[in-house]
Amino acid sequence: MHQVFVYGTLRPGGRNHHFMATATHLGAYTTPAAFTLLDTGPYPAALDEGKTALVGDVFTVDDDTFAALDRLEDYPVHYTRRKLATDYGDAWVYLWIAAQDPTWPVIDHGDWCRHMREHSDNS
Template sequence: MSYLSRVFVYGTLRRNEVNHYLLAQASYCGTWVTAPQYKMVDLGAYPGVVKNGAGCIEGEVYQVNAQQMADLDRLEGYPHAYTREVIATPWGKAWIYLYRGNLRDRAVIPSGVWRETIVRRRWSR
């Protein structure tokens, strides 16, 4: 029997994004928005989320096995660049990756939707 867990993703791991291939074999649960207790920051090629904000974060929830979770941890630089914590979702508890780096000079994404930032960046060139 394989260990199963859920993960909440909000950036490059979402469908149609560059790192989604890591979740291609995972079971998609659905799209969800967190409670208003986070802040999303623009880290350039990807976002970061920190706790103790007042914003909601939009993302997707997936059920993953132990190998998929290990692959996600490697991508996210867990536990050094990102840490994780468990949050409640409509499908049960799920891990969310939280950014651990310096926030100085990082633009906040007030909507909590990283895709909107990408679209704006692409159209502004």
């Protein structure tokens, strides 16, 4: 079993949350303010540098789900992963390593779900 911290489309209500169908939701978690969260358009990209706390959820996943998440995140091409200390123990977090588009907006508050709600409210 593996613990993962998710901060984007894999969160409850996100369009890729179905990947977590067999996962156990341990709870919400907000990271220390040590990241940058970018809006790539269809999904977020967290950088392993910055001053933003990421808002997300921690899940326990089995080997098959973990492998599916690696494929979804295009690990290790677009994302890498590293261990993150959480209230639920160490969890893997996927971090963007591919080229960045300078037009991608920064999400200063670190909450992809909130960002998507605000974006849809302004449409």
